[in-house]
Amino acid sequence: ASAAQIRFVDTDGNGVCFYRNGAANRxxxxxxxxxxxxxxxxxxxxxxxVTALAFTYWDNTGVTTAAVANVYYITMxxxxxxxxxxxxxxxxxxxxxx
Numbered sequence: 001a002s003a004a005q006i007r008f009v010d011t012d013g014n015g016v017c018f019y020r021n022g023a024a025n026r027x028x029x030x031x032x033x034x035x036x037x038x039x040x041x042x043x044x045x046x047x048x049x050v051t052a053l054a055f056t057y058w059d060n061t062g063v064t065t066a067a068v069a070n071v072y073y074i075t076m077x078x079x080x081x082x083x084x085x086x087x088x089x090x091x092x093x094x095x096x097x098x
Contacts, residue, residue, distance in 0.1 A: 006055050006074065007034045015041070020053035027053060027078065052079035
């Protein structure tokens with residue numbers, strides 16, 4: 001479990017990776033799964049001006065965990081800056097089949 005990116009295999013068996021391209025301040029998605037490095041296969045821009053992106057992994061008792069087998073839900077924190085605007089966004093997801 002990485003704070004900088006999230007990689008998984010979707011229900012159709014496709015590799016998926018979400019990450020931040022720090023040099024370009026972009027939120028990215030690529031078709032790279034757990035066994036490959038993010039951004040190598042079909043990278044797509046999802047959002048510009050993303051200055052920070054972090055993933056936190058939680059177990060079912062609400063304690064942070066780095067053990068993938070113990071992940072129950074995931075928090076994504078993102079900061080977007082455009083000119084004088086700065087916005088922070090947070091969402092929690094509980095992946096199905098967990």
